[in-house]
Amino acid sequence: MPTFEYAPASESRAVVDIRSTYGLFIGGTFVAGTGGIFTTVNPATEEPLAEIAEASAADVDAAVKAARTAYTRVWSRMSGSDRGKYLFRIARLLQERAREFAVLETLDNGKPIKETRDVDVPLAAAHFFYHAGWADKLEYAALGPDPRPHGVVGQVIPWNFPLLMLAWKIAPALATGNTVVLKPAETTPLTALLFADLCRQADLPPGVVNIVTGAGPTGQAIVDHPGIDKIAFTGSTAVGKMIARSIAGTRRRATLELGGKAANIVFDDAPIDQAIEGIVNGIFFNQGQVCCAGSRLLVQESIADTVIKRLQRRLATLRVGDPLDKNTDVGAINSRRQLDRITELSAAGEAEGALRWDSGCPLPDKGFWFRPTVFTGVAQTHRIAQEEIFGPVLSVLTFRTPGEAVAKANNTAYGLSAGVWTEKGSRILWMADQLRAGVVWANTFNRFDPASPFGGYKESGYGREGGRHGLAAYVVTGEGA
Amino acid sequence: MTRVEVKKTYKLYVGGAFPRSESGRSYAVSDARGQFLANASLASRKDARDAVVAARKAQPGWAGATAYNRGQVLYRVAEVMESRRTQFVEETRAAEGVTPARAAALVDAAIDRWVWYAGWSDKYPQVLGGLNPVAGPFFDISLPEPTGVVAALAPQGSSLLGLVSVVAPIIVTGNTAVVLASRERPVPAITLAESLATSDVPGGVVNLLTGDPAEMAPWLASHRDVNAIDLTGVAGTAIDWAELERAAADNLKRVRRPRLSQDGPTEPDWSANLGLDRLTAFVETKTVWHPKGR
Numbered sequence: 224m225p226t227f228e229y230a231p232a233s234e235s236r237a238v239v240d241i242r243s244t245y246g247l248f249i250g251g252t253f254v255a256g257t258g259g260i261f262t263t264v265n266p267a268t269e270e271p272l273a274e275i276a277e278a279s280a281a282d283v284d285a286a287v288k289a290a291r292t293a294y295t296r297v298w299s300r301m302s303g304s305d306r307g308k309y310l311f312r313i314a315r316l317l318q319e320r321a322r323e324f325a326v327l328e329t330l331d332n333g334k335p336i337k338e339t340r341d342v343d344v345p346l347a348a349a350h351f352f353y354h355a356g357w358a359d360k361l362e363y364a365a366l367g368p369d370p371r372p373h374g375v376v377g378q379v380i381p382w383n384f385p386l387l388m389l390a391w392k393i394a395p396a397l398a399t400g401n402t403v404v405l406k407p408a409e410t411t412p413l414t415a416l417l418f419a420d421l422c423r424q425a426d427l428p429p430g431v432v433n434i435v436t437g438a439g440p441t442g443q444a445i446v447d448h449p450g451i452d453k454i455a456f457t458g459s460t461a462v463g464k465m466i467a468r469s470i471a472g473t474r475r476r477a478t479l480e481l482g483g484k485a486a487n488i489v490f491d492d493a494p495i496d497q498a499i500e501g502i503v504n505g506i507f508f509n510q511g512q513v514c515c516a517g518s519r520l521l522v523q524e525s526i527a528d529t530v531i532k533r534l535q536r537r538l539a540t541l542r543v544g545d546p547l548d549k550n551t552d553v554g555a556i557n558s559r560r561q562l563d564r565i566t567e568l569s570a571a572g573e574a575e576g577a578l579r580w581d582s583g584c585p586l587p588d589k590g591f592w593f594r595p596t597v598f599t600g601v602a603q604t605h606r607i608a609q610e611e612i613f614g615p616v617l618s619v620l621t622f623r624t625p626g627e628a629v630a631k632a633n634n635t636a637y638g639l640s641a642g643v644w645t646e647k648g649s650r651i652l653w654m655a656d657q658l659r660a661g662v663v664w665a666n667t668f669n670r671f672d673p674a675s676p677f678g679g680y681k682e683s684g685y686g687r688e689g690g691r692h693g694l695a696a697y698v699v700t701g702e703g704a
Numbered sequence: 705m706t707r708v709e710v711k712k713t714y715k716l717y718v719g720g721a722f723p724r725s726e727s728g729r730s731y732a733v734s735d736a737r738g739q740f741l742a743n744a745s746l747a748s749r750k751d752a753r754d755a756v757v758a759a760r761k762a763q764p765g766w767a768g769a770t771a772y773n774r775g776q777v778l779y780r781v782a783e784v785m786e787s788r789r790t791q792f793v794e795e796t797r798a799a800e801g802v803t804p805a806r807a808a809a810l811v812d813a814a815i816d817r818w819v820w821y822a823g824w825s826d827k828y829p830q831v832l833g834g835l836n837p838v839a840g841p842f843f844d845i846s847l848p849e850p851t852g853v854v855a856a857l858a859p860q861g862s863s864l865l866g867l868v869s870v871v872a873p874i875i876v877t878g879n880t881a882v883v884l885a886s887r888e889r890p891v892p893a894i895t896l897a898e899s900l901a902t903s904d905v906p907g908g909v910v911n912l913l914t915g916d917p918a919e920m921a922p923w924l925a926s927h928r929d930v931n932a933i934d935l936t937g938v939a940g941t942a943i944d945w946a947e948l949e950r951a952a953a954d955n956l957k958r959v960r961r962p963r964l965s966q967d968g969p970t971e972p973d974w975s976a977n978l979g980l981d982r983l984t985a986f987v988e989t990k991t992v993w994h995p996k997g998r
Contacts, residue, residue, distance in 0.1 A: 349839065365831065367979060367980070367981065368979065460956070463956065464953045464954065464956060467949075467950075467952075467953035467956060468950045468953045471946045471947075471949035471950040471952075471953065472944075472945060472946020472947075472949055472950070473946075474964060479956070481956075636955070651994065655990075655992045660990070661988065661989065661990060661991065662990070662991045662992075662993070663990065663991070663992045663993070664992075664993045665992065665993060665994040666994060666995055667842070667993055667994070667995050670838075670840070670842060670844075670993050672836065672838035672839055672840070672844070674836045674837050674838055674839075674844075675836040675838050675844050675846070675991055675993075676836070676846050676989050676991050677991065678989065680851075680988050680990075681931070681955075681956070682955060682956045684956060685956065685958055687989050690836055690846065691834075692846065692989050700979075700981075701979060701981065
């Protein structure tokens with residue numbers, strides 16, 4: 224297959240203005256933290272972008288107090304329609320400043336500009352727009368009698384979709400009348416801090432949204448704070464379990480959106496061209512750093528050789544490199560630490576006997592990079608078939624019957640998502656029934672929408688985000704017991 | 705001469721059978737006035753684990769039955785309960801120390817509640833699910849599914865109405881249950897088990913253990929093949945429910961906490977309308993996408 228040459232088409236950085244240092248956004252203003260300082264870097268170049276305050280437990284306490292004050296004095300007294308109007312404003316401001324957010328996200332996260340521009344930022348705006356409309360309609364959402372907010376919500380989000388995860392968390396929380404203390408991930412704080420500026424442009428009452436930056440200890444301070452009524456977390460299953468233990472026996476509640484090891488199942492009657500694109504999108508979108516990534520390809524034995532050959536040919540055409548280049552398909556891994564994890568698990572795949580293949584594409588000299596990689600001959604017991612790699616690494620297994628496909632797909636502690644590729648309608652519906660996963664994509668993959676509930680079964684966590692179901696995480700009903 | 709009554713041996717209900725505890729242990733159960741009623745089986749850790757195995761085995765078949773079928777099977781349970789109404793009234797009166805009239809009212813409420821939940825089997829998916837209006841050419845639908853195997857601590861006080869109010873919403877959606885009966889008031893629970901066994905509920909859908917919840921609950925809370933736990937029955941016991949919730953985190957069980965008042969866990973008012981809370985606590989939402997095209 225010919226590889227087309229493209230001239231570099233780099234998106235301009237001029238649209239963003241990164242300050243050299245950032246404080247914490249508490250009570251509507253940026254304040255200096257009392258903890259340490261950490262540096263956020265561009266993972267594509269390892270260039271330092273800014274120095275960020277690390278919120279101490281005292282800073283978290285100040286943020287919780289600001290959120291409580293805003294809740295009691297302003298936000299809980301405001302009508303739903305007025306709350307909604309603030310959310311509509313935020314949605315519009317995100318659309319107006321979309322390019323700025325997209326470039327900043329790409330710089331801080333390392334993902335390709337075409338993804339931040341076409342997926343992360345538009346979807347973030349859509350989440351605010353969708354939830355804005357719910358704010359004055361909660362009594363029609365069939366959530367139970369007398370739906371009302373928890374109060375102050377603590378939210379801890381990951382680095383893979385920094386702005387989008389912020390939107391998934393803040394939009395429903397505010398629509399239902401809660402105020403929030405949110406901690407972005409330590410490697411990707413910049414779009415959350417820019418969002419703080421946007422809250423000021425929207426004239427959002429001070430303290431309704433508070434952003435505290437930091438790493439694990441800051442997150443733990445939020446989880447342990449007695450002034451937090453509810454915790455919403457997206458991240459690893461290990462941390463999710465720690466949070467569940469931390470709040471055991473208290474009145475605090477949690478929703479957890481955790482890891483995954485999704486099976487992407489391709490039957491011999493699948494539309495092969497679409498399936499190949501779906502497999503690529505499933506595991507190489509966002510460098511595979513997606514909790515619902517289709518990291519296990521289950522392909523029917525009779526077409527396995529064809530699918531693998533065509534997949535490899537397609538992967539050879541992926542452009543890996545400068546995330547700001549509009550032609551780039553695969554960007555940088557978010558951090559050294561994540562790159563080490565991908566490297567370690569891939570080495571384990573080889574050591575355990577799976578066959579490793581990558582496209583051999585050139586990689587930039589600086590930054591954190593990993594070639595799109597495919598393992599064949601993978602057994603269910605291999606670490607690369609069981610553990611979440613969170614990188615551009617696909618493990619291929621085969622099956623003969625639909626029953627075997629289901630058994631293998633469900634053979635995991637996770638249950639976040641799954642994919643099915645077949646032209647047979649009745650088989651799709653049967654498979655969708657059998658798969659123990661919160662989201663099933665049939666003849667498509669990695670689709671997201673604010674109106675569509677997202678979340679896991681089993682150890683992929685509990686609670687849903689998006690749609691009417693997502694509102695339930697942010698209200699108490701009835702007697703509240 | 706008066707006839708000598710035939711006394712019943714009270715056993716566990718596991719996988720559709722009525723075994724004694726594998727441990728061979730039993731404990732004396734008294735009525736509300738302290739008079740000896742029966743020796744109930746004192747279930748062990750191994751009985752609890754056997755019950756989980758039975759519940760897991762029964763779960764796919766029960767969830768796979770049509771909603772109409774599950775509804776009819778559960779309605780049949782109410783029919784059998786009604787036919788044992790006199791027995792339930794006597795046992796509830798003895799267990800709870802209430803007047804015969806009050807006991808009758810409690811039993812009637814329990815049967816009616818069972819009927820109420822049975823009717824939800826083919827309705828809750830429409831109420832809780834639906835089409836999602838996504839911004840693209842996709843058919844996108846969300847529906848509730850059972851969580852799997854649910855362990856439940858039945859209330860200590862309300863020996864039948866409370867028990868029914870805990871068990872029925874768990875199983876109506878297709879979950880299977882391992883239920884720890886009230887320690888001091890297990891007799892109505894055993895009769896409920898007999899009602900289940902003589903209706904058409906498949907063996908293993910409800911497994912009922914008598915004994916000490918404080919002894920068995922930790923094993924169920926930490927069991928890796930249990931998907932959820934209902935802690936309603938810790939109210940009125942010395943059980944450290946925080947410890948159970950911590951253990952449940954090992955495999956991220958869905959935890960339904962006890963009702964909390966100022967003084968800690970308290971038993972709910974079972975006469976109140978319960979709403980759908982207990983049913984929605986043990987279902988998962990699945991979302992399915994498919995493209996539209998010509």
